Amino acid sequence: MENFKIDNPTIVHFGKGVVGDLGNVVSAYGKKVFLVYGKGSVKKNGIYDAVMQSLKEAGGEVSEFSGIRPNPVIGDVDAAAAAGREFRPDIILAVGGGSVLDSAKIISVTIPVDHSGWLFMKNKAKPASAIPVVAVLTLAATGSEMNPFAVIQNHETKEKLGWGNRLCYPAHSFLDPSYTFSVPKDYTAYGITDLMAHALENFFGEGEASLSDRFVFSVMKEAIEYGPLLLNDLYSYRLREKIMYAATMALNGLTLYGRKYGDWGVHSIGHVISLLFDTAHGATLSMAYPAWLKLHQERIPGRIGELGRAVFDTGDPGETISNLEDFFKSIGSPVRLDEAGISDKDKEALLPVMIRNQVGGNHHKLSDRDREKILEYMAGR
Amino acid sequence: MENFKIDNPTIVHFGKGVVGDLGNVVSAYGKKVFLVYGKGSVKKNGIYDAVMQSLKEAGGEVSEFSGIRPNPVIGDVDAAAAAGREFRPDIILAVGGGSVLDSAKIISVTIPVDHSGWLFMKNKAKPASAIPVVAVLTLAATGSEMNPFAVIQNHETKEKLGWGNRLCYPAHSFLDPSYTFSVPKDYTAYGITDLMAHALENFFGEGEASLSDRFVFSVMKEAIEYGPLLLNDLYSYRLREKIMYAATMALNGLTLYGRKYGDWGVHSIGHVISLLFDTAHGATLSMAYPAWLKLHQERIPGRIGELGRAVFDTGDPGETISNLEDFFKSIGSPVRLDEAGISDKDKEALLPVMIRNQVGGNHHKLSDRDREKILEYMAGR
Numbered sequence: 001m002e003n004f005k006i007d008n009p010t011i012v013h014f015g016k017g018v019v020g021d022l023g024n025v026v027s028a029y030g031k032k033v034f035l036v037y038g039k040g041s042v043k044k045n046g047i048y049d050a051v052m053q054s055l056k057e058a059g060g061e062v063s064e065f066s067g068i069r070p071n072p073v074i075g076d077v078d079a080a081a082a083a084g085r086e087f088r089p090d091i092i093l094a095v096g097g098g099s100v101l102d103s104a105k106i107i108s109v110t111i112p113v114d115h116s117g118w119l120f121m122k123n124k125a126k127p128a129s130a131i132p133v134v135a136v137l138t139l140a141a142t143g144s145e146m147n148p149f150a151v152i153q154n155h156e157t158k159e160k161l162g163w164g165n166r167l168c169y170p171a172h173s174f175l176d177p178s179y180t181f182s183v184p185k186d187y188t189a190y191g192i193t194d195l196m197a198h199a200l201e202n203f204f205g206e207g208e209a210s211l212s213d214r215f216v217f218s219v220m221k222e223a224i225e226y227g228p229l230l231l232n233d234l235y236s237y238r239l240r241e242k243i244m245y246a247a248t249m250a251l252n253g254l255t256l257y258g259r260k261y262g263d264w265g266v267h268s269i270g271h272v273i274s275l276l277f278d279t280a281h282g283a284t285l286s287m288a289y290p291a292w293l294k295l296h297q298e299r300i301p302g303r304i305g306e307l308g309r310a311v312f313d314t315g316d317p318g319e320t321i322s323n324l325e326d327f328f329k330s331i332g333s334p335v336r337l338d339e340a341g342i343s344d345k346d347k348e349a350l351l352p353v354m355i356r357n358q359v360g361g362n363h364h365k366l367s368d369r370d371r372e373k374i375l376e377y378m379a380g381r
Numbered sequence: 382m383e384n385f386k387i388d389n390p391t392i393v394h395f396g397k398g399v400v401g402d403l404g405n406v407v408s409a410y411g412k413k414v415f416l417v418y419g420k421g422s423v424k425k426n427g428i429y430d431a432v433m434q435s436l437k438e439a440g441g442e443v444s445e446f447s448g449i450r451p452n453p454v455i456g457d458v459d460a461a462a463a464a465g466r467e468f469r470p471d472i473i474l475a476v477g478g479g480s481v482l483d484s485a486k487i488i489s490v491t492i493p494v495d496h497s498g499w500l501f502m503k504n505k506a507k508p509a510s511a512i513p514v515v516a517v518l519t520l521a522a523t524g525s526e527m528n529p530f531a532v533i534q535n536h537e538t539k540e541k542l543g544w545g546n547r548l549c550y551p552a553h554s555f556l557d558p559s560y561t562f563s564v565p566k567d568y569t570a571y572g573i574t575d576l577m578a579h580a581l582e583n584f585f586g587e588g589e590a591s592l593s594d595r596f597v598f599s600v601m602k603e604a605i606e607y608g609p610l611l612l613n614d615l616y617s618y619r620l621r622e623k624i625m626y627a628a629t630m631a632l633n634g635l636t637l638y639g640r641k642y643g644d645w646g647v648h649s650i651g652h653v654i655s656l657l658f659d660t661a662h663g664a665t666l667s668m669a670y671p672a673w674l675k676l677h678q679e680r681i682p683g684r685i686g687e688l689g690r691a692v693f694d695t696g697d698p699g700e701t702i703s704n705l706e707d708f709f710k711s712i713g714s715p716v717r718l719d720e721a722g723i724s725d726k727d728k729e730a731l732l733p734v735m736i737r738n739q740v741g742g743n744h745h746k747l748s749d750r751d752r753e754k755i756l757e758y759m760a761g762r
Contacts, residue, residue: 001395001396001622001626002396003394003395003396003397003398003399004395004396005392005393005394005395006391006392006393006395006527007392007393009390010387011386011387011388012386012387012388013384013386014382014384014385014386014387014638014639015382015383015384015385016384017384018384146387210603210606210607210623211599211600211603211623211626211627211630214598214599214602214603215596215599217595217599218592218595218596218598218599219592221595222591222592222595225591226591241382242591242592245382245592245638245639246592249592254635257395257626258395258626
């Protein structure tokens with residue numbers, strides 16, 4: 001193993017009704033709460049009211065910024081930061097899924113400065129301080145609730161970047177599985193794909209770390225056992241709970257400790273698809289992961305076989321890949337571009353951006369020919 | 382699952398040479414370092430020198446308390462607290478295995494008060510503050526490096542108690558696998574037994590938590606795969622590393638989240654054996670766990686079978702138990718009282734103390750007849 005540090009400061013409050021404590025937790029940081037959320041679904045499903053109730057009881061003064069989009073954009077982040085700069089919050093309260101949480105993280109470091117948050121994402125500036133973020137999670141998928149990472153896109157530069165800084169761990173995250181009841185079937189499936197992809201990115205990273213491998217398998221088996229059951233029973237607290245917890249553990253460090261880094265090549269491919277076609281993040285991963293694995297089938301058969309033995313009861317790399325692809329298909333997460341509404345003609349736009357953005361992994365680099373092949377696999381050829 | 386909180390503040394520094402950072406980390410708390418260690422093996426293997434070197438470079442002022450015994454006693458803890466009260470340390474630096482770390486935790490809450498630490502252990506007093514503890518671990522076993530628990534014995538009252546308080550998490554723990562090179566074969570094996578027993582105590586606790594179950598299996602499989610290899614290669618960094626990391630993850634919360642509590646019945650039996658015969662903690666557990674399982678074989682066959690399927694490739698409860706017993710035997714951890722030098726005659730002393738101390742679990746209670754049966758199983762009948 002590589003030397004590593006376990007230093008994850010996020011306090012997670014998990015379970016039914018935990019948001020009742022939100023006001024108390026938030027008020028420890030001060031009265032001024034900058035509430036960030038998405039396009040208003042939290043107003044329909046009662047989560048907004050529960051949050052406001054808890055804040056009100058604790059005497060919070062709330063300023064709101066809403067309208068954060070799925071596949072969040074830097075324009076929204078900068079606009080929110082400008083509003084936050086005027087309000088001077090003690091705390092940012094992010095209520096939503098990964099898009100809202102990721103945006104809140106960049107807002108938290110952008111409020112104290114006088115430039116776009118994009119400079120941080122491009123590593124052209126380094127944050128010196130952050131407004132603390134508290135999260136109320138409404139979607140099980142990204143793991144953003146217990147890590148310091150954010151993924152934001154910039155349509156002007158045609159980039160979608162992942163970035164992290166220790167300042168960006170949420171101080172507290174509230175995870176009530178019943179808050180994900182109203183997530184529709186397709187996005188529930190994309191969340192399952194996403195959490196599995198996170199475990200896989202770490203598994204295919206650099207460095208031997210056998211216990212972290214076992215944690216990868218644990219998270220994947222949980223998703224494979226309970227994910228399909230959940231899709232047939234969207235209001236099952238017990239099943240929502242299992243997927244929500246698995247998503248958090250997939251990307252909070254546990255599946256990585258002892259490795260140099262995760263790979264993240266598949267995510268970088270997925271990001272290009274989302275950037276060009278606004279495809280749901282999880283849906284891009286169920287197309288890109290099998291394709292990436294097919295490209296690597298003969299390069300790292302041993303590693304793919306290890307995964308297969310632990311998760312799919314087969315040591316054969318090819319069978320492992322088709323098992324994974326079949327699983328994604330079975331939960332309704334697309335495995336071919338046309339299933340995500342991306343035609344052969346649309347597809348032509350992908351390769352140039354994949355090349356320009358130099359998509360590829362930290363561990364497994366990709367050549368232009370590799371990128372082309374991955375596209376062919378995703379097109380089903 | 383039960384509602385739960387993930388809130389483990391210990392920062393773990395894992396890997397070769399991490400103690401080089403110790404001085405810097407410690408000096409953030411102040412200059413006055415109260416160094417607590419055992420009977421001096423750290424002076425023989427060079428660990429004491431490395432620690433002092435790092436402290437010296439950071440300008441620390443060190444006062445020492447040495448002589449903490451394995452199976453630590455409250456008398457030592459109180460004596461150390463008295464010395465600490467005079468010195469008024471900014472930080473307690475615990476260098477050793479679980480006994481030293483556990484003692485340091487109780488010392489840390491006893492220095493600020495004017496009574497014995499035993500009152501905390503008996504829940505007759507509640508600590509209001511603690512001197513921060515930094516740990517340098519020299520034995521992979523107890524998990525004390527990343528949890529708030531301490532086990533201390535009191536020969537006067539014939540009690541050995543486990544106790545924990547949030548104040549007692551180490552602030553930092555330094556885990557360099559090479560610091561465990563000089564642990565002899567028998568104590569290395571007892572450490573393996575101990576970490577497996579921790580995972581099992583949580584597995585047999587109350588409440589359904591499937592992902593925590595998988596983490597239990599992960600930790601156990603790691604111990605079963607690499608433990609025997611380590612015993613034949615005590616100076617293998619790679620193998621020391623695997624066991625050290627597994628021991629930490631066995632009892633830092635990960636194997637418990639979502640359950641009401643662990644069982645800990647087997648530990649309470651083991652504590653009585655240590656109390657009366659000063660038997661190494663891990664050695665008591667390899668005798669008590671198979672015996673406890675035999676008692677429960679017909680009470681919870683499904684649960685034992687789950688463990689067997691995941692870890693031993695058998696769903697049969699009886700085979701699961703004999704596999705576990707055989708494993709302990711194979712690593713040289715005793716499975717019968719006579720193997721630990723406890724004769725049939727000695728054995729007579731155990732039952733009255735087991736009854737008086739009401740040994741048993743949080744989830745699986747034991748009757749006097751159960752206690753007697755467990756003793757019979759441990760005697761090989």
